[in-house]
Amino acid sequence: MLIIPIKDGENIDRALKRFKRKFDRTGTMRALRGRQQFKKPSVVRRAQIQKAQYIQGLRDAENI
DSSP: OOOOOOOTTOOHHHHHHHHHHHHHHHTHHHHHHHHSSOOOHHHHHHHHHHHHHHHHHHHHHHHO
16 A cells, blocks of 8 residues: 655645656556456567567667
């Protein structure tokens, strides 16, 4: 459970923004969306490899 301490006189919008940022960093929604549909381990692994290749290609292009 996330606990966001609110300081005296702090704007509720600012506290809500801190809560949303902290919630996004936990990755809860990403995990829930990922579990909605089953993916075979081979498909997950292939997607990870493709993502790594894409990122490596961007880094290589940046160094050239």
